[in-house]
Amino acid sequence: MSVVRRSTALSSSGSSTSSDLSTHSSMGVTNGIAANQHHPSQHANNPPQSQSSNNDSRQDTTTSPPPTVIPKNNTSNNAGLFFSARGRSVLCMSLSLAINLGGYELARATVMALFTSDGLGFGKGEDGGLTTLPMAVGCVSPFSVALLWFYATTLDAGGPSYALRTHTLICAGMMIVSGWMLKAFDQYLQVDDATAAALAGWPFARVKAWSQPLLFLLFVFQNAYVQLLYNQHWAFISSVLTPEEGIRVFAPIAGLGSIGSTLAAGLVSVLVDRLGLIGLLHISGASYIVSAILADVAYGMARIGGFEPGGDASKYGGISSSGDHKRNDSTMMATTHSVGNKGTYTAVNGSKENATSSCKKGNIFQQAYALFQRVPVLGALFVEVLVSQCLSSLVNFIYLYKLKSTITDDAMRAGWSGNFYAWINGISGVFQFFAIPLVLKHCEAHRIWIFMPTVMLCCTLFNFATFRSSGLFGASASFFAIKTMEYSFRGAANEMLYVSLDYESRYLGKKVISLIAGKFGKSAMAVALSLVMVMYGDHSDMLWYLMATATVFTFLWLFSSMSLHSLIEANK
Secondary structure: OOEOEOOOOOEEEOOOEOOOOOOOHHHHOOOOOOOOOOOOHHHHOOOOOOHHHHHHHHHHOOOOOOOOOOOOOHHHHHHHHHHOHHHHHHHHHHHHHHHHHHHHHHHHHHHHHHHOOOOOOOOOOOOOOOOHHHHHHHOHHHHHHHHHHHHHHHHHHHHHHHHHHHHHHHHHHHHHHHHHHHHHHHHHHOOOHHHHHHOOOOOOOOHHHHHHHHHHHHHHHHHHHHHHHHHHHHHHHHHHOOHHHHHHHHHHHHHHHHHHHHHHHHHHHHHHHHHOOOHHHHHHHHHHHHHHHHHHHHHHHHHHHOOOOOOOHHHHOOEOOOOOEOOOHHHHHHHHHOOOOOOOOOOOOOOHHHHHHOOOOOOHHHHHHHHHHHOHHHHHHHHHHHHHHHHHHHHHHHHHHHHHHHOOOHHHHHHHHHHHHHHHHHHHHHHHHHHHHHHHHHOOHHHHHHHHHHHHHHHHHHHHHHOOOOOHHHHOHHHHHHHHHHHHHHHHHHHHHHOOOOHHHHHHHHHHHHHHHHHHHHHHHHHHHHHHHHHHOOOOOHHHHHHHHHHHHHHHHHHHHHHHHHHHHHOO
16 A cells, blocks of 8 residues: 555555455355446446346347446436435545545554654664564565455454444554553653663563564554555445446545545644654544544445445345345446446456356355456456565665665654655645546556556666665655555556456455455565565665666566556457
8 A cells, every 4th residue: 555555546456556345245255256246326226127037138138239227428427426325425435535544644654653763663773673674564464364364254244334344443443552552662761760760670661572563563554454444445436336437436536535645644744743753643543433434424325325235235136145146247248338448448257157156165265266267367467466566565665775864863754754655645646636537538547557667667767777876855766656656547447447347356356466466565575675684784785786676576567567458458
């Protein structure tokens, strides 16, 4: 994400990477999700029709051309969106997303520095804690599966607004409580010998026996949760906006998130000097609380305006209270085709019968399997995300391997890492605000899937050829490239693909790909790295083998991206 971000960084990847919340999530995740849905914005100015009128509309499509739903006056649309209730709610949710990502950046720098520290973490030893790190990454995937079940439970209990508020506040509480505990452990390490002897009977006298499991859990927790929160924000945004509006504002919204991440990451070194390393966790927790408040305000605006994604689903053509699937296919096709040929995809929807059959009751994995059978492009995206996240986990490990061996001081390492991510987020923001909108005007969005592994191939080949002579900056090039693309180009490509798909693909498919493919790819590579470090960690040519493996996975990423690109081309 990291996570993501993540998002939908928009990342889907993450996610980064990412997947949307179900508009009527209490039914969508646990009892089956409607295959298709109108955007709420299409109903903001058009009253919902009755079921009989929807049926008449479907019958008329065989004899008359589909009506055009989206006006083509982009200037008036932009002005109308900025001053509308929908625009204000999207802006509020975008600010919530930016603050959430800022809080994650503060937590990430702190947790990584403490995890590899000699005092509270796993830093003692020749490997500096890097043997334990892949094990922690490997636990992210099973934790994400459990998180997916918990996510479905909260959705069933109160809908997307309740789920986002609940999970954000859980993150805030985890950061604040963990910071308080780690502060107490750190203070115990600073006492003199006489005081330590007096406290020998204290239950927490063996500090590392408590701090290491806590840091292990905190690492897994924040890496699994970042993608979930990121995609819940994007679920609201992509549900409120139409596909045409998404083309114009998805990249700037992602850029706003990058600004929040950049500012937070750039402040790490400053805040560490004033508040200490552990104090950043408290600031991160406070950021999550502010993010939860802004998200609640956005949902409140949507509720008052009548376009809340978790509201009356039958009003939006989603799932009615009786469970019937309602959809005006001619309207949806008009929506997707009126956008134009550049910067978007044609809708990739299965037949009505297949869409309905894939929503039969079953667990979330059975629903996902049926969905991937109906929409092959999602299966190809699942493989692409899986391979790319394996590569991302590998180059991340190479970066940390070089960082730990180069900078041994915990605070300095956290500051350097914060500045490193600040540059990543800053450049991603420039791409999102300027480069990506320009590219989408002159190039179809699915070309991005070929562009990303091609750039990555150049970076990995360069690192492989110069790894003996390059320092920390050279060894970080591949990780810098893949994270920058995850935060910018992947996010844009993900959202432009998902917004053209049907309801079930946008909500169930995106969540499964984000939490399962993204996290499993990282975890599978982490397990392999953990075994390699245990068996060959002291090998003198270890870095050479890691670089060679990264090059091989880059080629695999390119092949999987070509397959995804071909499927999107075939469905145009």
